[in-house]
Amino acid sequence: MEIVLRGIGVSPGIAIGPALPFGVRTLDIPRYLVENKEAEWARFEQAVTTVRGELTRLHEQTMQELGQYHADIFAAHLLLLDDITIHEEIKSRLDSEGLNVEFLLDELVGRYSNLLESVEDPRFRERARDLVDVSQRVLERLLNAEAQTLERLETPSVVVAHDLSPSETAKIDLVNALGIATDMSGPTSHTAILARAFEIPAVVGLKYVGAHVMPGDMVVLDGTHGQVIIRPEEKTLERFRAEKKREEARRQALLLADENLVSTTLDGHAVPTLANIELPVEIAHSLKTKAMGVGLYRTEYLFLNRGSLPTEEEQFHAYAEVAEAFNPSSVTLRTLDIGGDKFVAHVRSLPETNPQLGWRAIRFCLERPDIFKAQLRAMLRASTFGNVQIMFPLISGVDELRQAKAIFRDVCLDLDRRSIPFDRNVKVGSMIEVPSAVAMADMLAKESDFFSLGTNDLIQYSLAVDRGNERIAHMYEPAHPAILRMIRQTVLAAKAAKIPCAVCGEMAGDPLFTELLAGLGVDSLSMSTVAIPAVRAQIATCRMSVARRFAKRVLAMGSASDVRALLLERFRGRNEQA
Numbered sequence: 001m002e003i004v005l006r007g008i009g010v011s012p013g014i015a016i017g018p019a020l021p022f023g024v025r026t027l028d029i030p031r032y033l034v035e036n037k038e039a040e041w042a043r044f045e046q047a048v049t050t051v052r053g054e055l056t057r058l059h060e061q062t063m064q065e066l067g068q069y070h071a072d073i074f075a076a077h078l079l080l081l082d083d084i085t086i087h088e089e090i091k092s093r094l095d096s097e098g099l100n101v102e103f104l105l106d107e108l109v110g111r112y113s114n115l116l117e118s119v120e121d122p123r124f125r126e127r128a129r130d131l132v133d134v135s136q137r138v139l140e141r142l143l144n145a146e147a148q149t150l151e152r153l154e155t156p157s158v159v160v161a162h163d164l165s166p167s168e169t170a171k172i173d174l175v176n177a178l179g180i181a182t183d184m185s186g187p188t189s190h191t192a193i194l195a196r197a198f199e200i201p202a203v204v205g206l207k208y209v210g211a212h213v214m215p216g217d218m219v220v221l222d223g224t225h226g227q228v229i230i231r232p233e234e235k236t237l238e239r240f241r242a243e244k245k246r247e248e249a250r251r252q253a254l255l256l257a258d259e260n261l262v263s264t265t266l267d268g269h270a271v272p273t274l275a276n277i278e279l280p281v282e283i284a285h286s287l288k289t290k291a292m293g294v295g296l297y298r299t300e301y302l303f304l305n306r307g308s309l310p311t312e313e314e315q316f317h318a319y320a321e322v323a324e325a326f327n328p329s330s331v332t333l334r335t336l337d338i339g340g341d342k343f344v345a346h347v348r349s350l351p352e353t354n355p356q357l358g359w360r361a362i363r364f365c366l367e368r369p370d371i372f373k374a375q376l377r378a379m380l381r382a383s384t385f386g387n388v389q390i391m392f393p394l395i396s397g398v399d400e401l402r403q404a405k406a407i408f409r410d411v412c413l414d415l416d417r418r419s420i421p422f423d424r425n426v427k428v429g430s431m432i433e434v435p436s437a438v439a440m441a442d443m444l445a446k447e448s449d450f451f452s453l454g455t456n457d458l459i460q461y462s463l464a465v466d467r468g469n470e471r472i473a474h475m476y477e478p479a480h481p482a483i484l485r486m487i488r489q490t491v492l493a494a495k496a497a498k499i500p501c502a503v504c505g506e507m508a509g510d511p512l513f514t515e516l517l518a519g520l521g522v523d524s525l526s527m528s529t530v531a532i533p534a535v536r537a538q539i540a541t542c543r544m545s546v547a548r549r550f551a552k553r554v555l556a557m558g559s560a561s562d563v564r565a566l567l568l569e570r571f572r573g574r575n576e577q578a
C-alpha cells in the first residue's frame with residue numbers, strides 16, 4: 001500500500017525515483033567471539049590512536065583559526081576518547097566474555113548515553129551527544145567505514161533524511177539528487193533555500209518520512225504541493241509522471257514569456273528583480289533568468305565543507321567572478337553570516353544552547369577581525385571588477401554598525417597604504433533583520449548607504465518562531481501585520497534618509513507578496529533565481545498607484561489570517577484576469 005505524507009513544499013517540482021536514506025545509522029555493528037584477545041585489544045587501541053590524531057589536528061586547526069572557545073569542544077572529545085573507565089570496562093569484558101570490541105564499545109556507549117540523556121541538566125545531554133560523536137568516529141575506524149556523503153550518489157535518487165544541514169546540502173550531487181525529503185526543517189531554513197537555489201524539488205517537515213522509507217523504495221516527491229508518496233501504486237506513478245511533464249512545460253513557458261519583461265509595473269515604475277546566490281554555480285542560471293544583479297551573495301557558503309578557511313586570494317577570485325559576470329549591474333556581497341544553522345567544520349559542535357540567538361554573523365566577525373578584514377580586503381579588491389556593494393548581516397544597533405564600519409575604514413586605509421586599487425565609492429549597507437534594527441532604522445539609515453530587509457530572520461526574531469522548526473512552521477507568517485508594519489517603518493526611515501531599501505528574504509520571491517511589497521515602498525526584490533520569472537510576471541500586472549492604496553488598506557488590518565486571505569483573493573483575481 002502506498003503511503004502519503006504531507007509536509008512543507010519548499011522547492012517546486014516533481015521528483016520520481018528510488019529513495020536514498022541519508023544519515024540514518026548505517027553502521028552495522030557485528031557481534032562475534034574473538035580468537036585472539038590481545039590482537040583484538042590492539043585493534044581497539046589502534047583505532048583510538050587514529051581518532052586521537054584526527055581530533056588533535058582538528059583541535060590545533062580550530063585553535064589557530066577560531067580560538068580557544070571553539071577548540072575546547074575537541075579538547076573535550078579528546079578527554080572522552082581517552083576516558084579510562086570506558087577503556088577499562090571494554091578491556092575487562094573483552095577478557096571475560098571474549099566479544100569483539102566494536103560490539104562492546106557500541107553497547108557501552110548506548111548504555112552511558114541513555115543514562116546521561118535521562119538527566120534533566122542539558123549539560124549531561126550535551127555530554128551524551130559528545131560521547132556518541134566520539135564513539136562513532138572510533139566505530140568507523142574499527143569497521144573501516146567511510147562517513148556517508150551526498151557528494152557523489154551512485155544512481156539518480158530521492159534523498160531522504162531526518163535532517164540535512166546547510167553544509168551537507170551545499171555539496172549535494174547536483175546530477176543524481178532528484179529530490180530532497182526531510183523530517184525536520186522549515187520553509188526559510190538554509191537547507192530549503194539551497195534546495196530552491198539548486199532547483200531540486202524538496203519537501204521538509206515531513207516528521208516521519210525517515211521511519212517509513214527503506215533504501216530503494218520508489219518515491220514520488222511533489223515539492224510544489226508539499227507531499228511525498230512512498231511505494232506509489234502504478235496509477236499514482238502515471239498521474240505524477242504526466243504532471244511532471246506538464247509542470248516542466250509550464251515553467252519553460254513562464255521563462256520564455258519572461259524574456260522581454262523588465263520588472264516594470266503597468267504604470268511604469270521599475271521594481272528591479274535581483275538574484276540571491278550562495279555558490280558560484282548559480283551565476284550562469286541567474287544570468288539566464290535575466291536577474292538584474294545580485295541582491296544577496298551569501299558568502300559564508302565559501303567557508304563551508306572544507307578543512308580550513310578560504311584565503312583572501314580565493315575569496316577575491318570568487319567575488320571578482322560574480323562582480324564581473326553581472327557588471328554593470330550591482331552585486332551585493334554580504335559579509336560572513338556563519339552560526340545559526342550554518343557552521344564551518346571546526347565550529348560544528350559549537351556548544352550553544354540557542355545558536356540562532358548566539359554567536360553568529362556580524363557578532364562573529366567583530367570578534368574575529370582577522371577573518372573579517374581578510375574578507376573585506378577580498379571584497380574591496382573585487383570591487384574594481386564591477387559594481388560591488390557590501391552589506392553587514394544581523395546588525396542590531398548603531399554601535400555594531402559603527403564598529404563594522406571602523407574595521408571597513410581600516411581595511412581601506414591599509415589597501416591605500418599598499419597602493420592596491422579598489423572602488424572608493426563602494427556602498428556599505430545594513431541588513432535589517434533584527435527587530436531592534438527596525439526600531440533604530442531612522443538612526444541606522446543615517447549611517448548606511450542602503451538597507452536590505454532580511455525577512456527570514458526578521459520574522460523568526462519578531463514572532464519568536466524558529467525558522468528551521470517544522471513543528472511551528474504554521475506560525476511562521478510573513479503576512480503577520482507586525483511584520484508588515486516593520487517593513488513599512490524601515491522603508492519610511494530609508495526614504496527619509498534618501499537611501500534605497502530592498503527585500504532579500506524569501507518573502508521577496510513569493511508572488512503572493514509582490515504587489516504588497518511594491519505598495520509598501522520597497523525599491524527592489526532579491527530572491528532565489530527560480531522565483532524571478534513568476535515575481536516579474538506579477539510586477540507586470542500591477543499598478544503602483546493601486547498597490548500603494550492596497551498596502552494602506554492592509555496596514556490597517558490586525559489579523560494575519562485576514563491579511564493572508566485578502567492576499568490570496570487578490571492574487572487569484574489578478575491572475576485570472578491576466
Ligand code: PEP
Pocket residue numbers: 296298337433453454455456457458504505506
Ligand atoms: C534573511 O534573514 O532574510 C536573509 C536574507 O538572510 P539569511 O536567510 O541568509 O539569514
Ligand code: MG
Pocket residue numbers: 393433454456457
Ligand atoms: Mg538572515
